[in-house]
Amino acid sequence: MKELSEVAQAFCECDSNVTINAEEHELILSMIFHWYRSDFSSSVAKLPYKIVEYLTGDRKIKLQQMINSGKSITVSFHSYDWSANARNNKEYMGGRKLAAEQWSIEALLRFKICTEIVV
Numbered sequence: 001m002k003e004l005s006e007v008a009q010a011f012c013e014c015d016s017n018v019t020i021n022a023e024e025h026e027l028i029l030s031m032i033f034h035w036y037r038s039d040f041s042s043s044v045a046k047l048p049y050k051i052v053e054y055l056t057g058d059r060k061i062k063l064q065q066m067i068n069s070g071k072s073i074t075v076s077f078h079s080y081d082w083s084a085n086a087r088n089n090k091e092y093m094g095g096r097k098l099a100a101e102q103w104s105i106e107a108l109l110r111f112k113i114c115t116e117i118v119v
Helices: 002-012 031-035 044-054 057-068 082-087 105-118
Strands: 018-021 026-029 074-077
Touching (some): 002 044, 018 057
8 A cells, every 4th residue: 555655646746637726626636536536535525635645745735725624625537638648658667568457556657657757
């Protein structure tokens, strides 16, 4: 579980994976959080409480303030750009290619991080 936390923290650093709109009290997440929600939270409404654990700096403060306000936070999801994975097919972690049977949540998050950083 420590590995998932570390990978999720790196994944959440990217604005396209976690967008915080404090004015609208909205949290917009990568579709990966929707698909694998049960790995993070028991419901969509509870996702902000988990996501804040993975954030740092101003983004963490902003989301924590939204949570502390007691107002409802709208959680929505970015559509997933499948072409990004095809276009950025990169070697992963020590030269291994990701095999279909390795697509756990950890593998997906790592792959997305690697393709965004290496592009």
